[in-house]
Each structure stands twice: as structure tokens, then as C-alpha cells.
Amino acid sequence: MTADLTLYTNPQSRGRIARWMLEETGAAYEAIVLDYGSTMIAPEYRAINPMMKVPAIVHMGQVVTETAAICAYLADAFPDAELAPLSHERAGYYRWLFFAAGPLEAAITNRAMGVTPTNEQQRMAGYGDFDRVVGVVDAAVAEHPYIAGERFTAADVYLGAQLMWFTQFGLIPKTDAIMTYIGRLRDRPAHRRATALDDGIADDD
Known part of the structure; x- marks a missing residue:
């Protein structure tokens, strides 16, 4: 069964920022670690992010790329964490x-x-x-x-x-x-x- 929230990442990337943001929300998520020379450029991931870079998230079927956008999106998607601006x-x-x-x-x-x-x-x-x-x-x-x-x-x-x-x-x-x-x-x-x-x-x- 596919998780409602999936993080595509690599520990040597801006995926660390998205991981931190996810931990701040307290939301349950699945993390899929990709390799630069193989899975990150594979057709399966290119269908998610044609830029072939991480991070990317898929939440309830919606794809979000670009780290700043991921942070802003998650703040709005999980308002109980109080990370969006007043x-x-x-x-x-x-x-x-x-x-x-x-x-x-x-x-x-x-x-x-x-x-x-x-x-x-x-x-x-x-x-x-x-x-x-x-x-x-x-x-x-x-x-x-x-x-x-x-x-x-x-x-x-x-x-x-x-x-x-x-x-x-x-x-x-x-x-x-x-x-x-x-x-x-x-x-x-x-x-x-x-x-x-x-x-x-x-x-x-």
C-alpha cells in the first residue's frame, strides 16, 4: 500500500531540509533514498521529477518539488504544527x-x-x-x-x-x-x- 506522504531524498542533498521540515510537522511519511547515478535518473523517478533531483514529495497523489516550495506546502498541509505564518x-x-x-x-x-x-x-x-x-x-x-x-x-x-x-x-x-x-x-x-x-x-x- 502506497504511503499518503512520501519523501524522495538523498542524505547528501537538500533532501535534508525536507526531512527536517517533515519532522517538524510530526506527520507520518515514507522516505525513499535515491542514488545520484541510478535511481535518481531512472524513468520511474523522472515521472515524479523530470529535473532528476531531490528532494521531492508526493502527498495524497500530489507532487511537490523545489525545497522552499516543499517547506511552504507542508506548513499549509499540516496546520496543527503551526509552521505557517500568522x-x-x-x-x-x-x-x-x-x-x-x-x-x-x-x-x-x-x-x-x-x-x-x-x-x-x-x-x-x-x-x-x-x-x-x-x-x-x-x-x-x-x-x-x-x-x-x-x-x-x-x-x-x-x-x-x-x-x-x-x-x-x-x-x-x-x-x-x-x-x-x-x-x-x-x-x-x-x-x-x-x-x-x-x-x-x-x-x-
Whole structure:
């Protein structure tokens, strides 16, 4: 019998973010671990995500891809977990969720690949330059305990996981504000559970 909620993932991927989000919801789910060189490019998975990447979820027959979208979808699908924004949190929630998925990730990716936009290219790039993006994120996480205000939301799962990854590999400076924010999120029981699950899978490889 097919599970109502299935996560397609790999422990060395953004699937870790989706796993953390699922653990935050408390929902029952099945996790299917895919390999990059085989099952992730097989026809069966391409029918779910033609981009041949993880994560993806299938919930009640509905497919959701793109990690930020998965976080937002699960917050709405499981309202009892209280991970979706309240009315006064919506502006910050959507602003920083999409900032993390857009300008932040683009700036970090370009930096990691050695791409530095010229002054003329910065408007086309959509994020200006690397230092500007880092400064904006640093100021944002210093303003409140959580990115949308005083309460943890799905936007913190996505942004927080990205910042954990970027600081771990030296892709973004470990400022006091960023590391304090990350530390607050790492203490969450759902994050610890998700990390243990994915680390266990990775150790088995």
C-alpha cells in the first residue's frame, strides 16, 4: 500500500531540509533514498521529477518539488504544527523564504563557482553582489529570534538549513548574528531527529 506522504531524498542533498521540515510537522511519511547515478535518473523517478533531483514529495497523489516550495506546502498541509505564518508574520515569512531561495542561493552558488558579476551584470544577476547579500541576511537574523518575528516557522527551516550548510563549508562568513541564529535552530528536537536519520543513512553508504 502506497504511503499518503512520501519523501524522495538523498542524505547528501537538500533532501535534508525536507526531512527536517517533515519532522517538524510530526506527520507520518515514507522516505525513499535515491542514488545520484541510478535511481535518481531512472524513468520511474523522472515521472515524479523530470529535473532528476531531490528532494521531492508526493502527498495524497500530489507532487511537490523545489525545497522552499516543499517547506511552504507542508506548513499549509499540516496546520496543527503551526509552521505557517500568522497574518502579521506573512510579509517577513514570504520575503525571507523567497530571498533565501533566490538571491541568497544565487549569490552563494556563483561565489562557489568563481563567478563574480561585473557592475553592469549585477542588475541582471538579481542579487547585486555577494557582500550585499551577506549583509542583508546578517541584519535580518539579528533583528528577531526567528526570521519572521518571535515565532519559529517553515521559513526558518529553509533559511536556517541553508545557512548551516553555507557556514559549514566556508561559503558565507560566520558572523555572530548568523551563528547565534543557527545555534537556536540546531537545538530543535525535530532538527536533531532529522539529522540523526540522515546521518545514519549516510553512514550506511
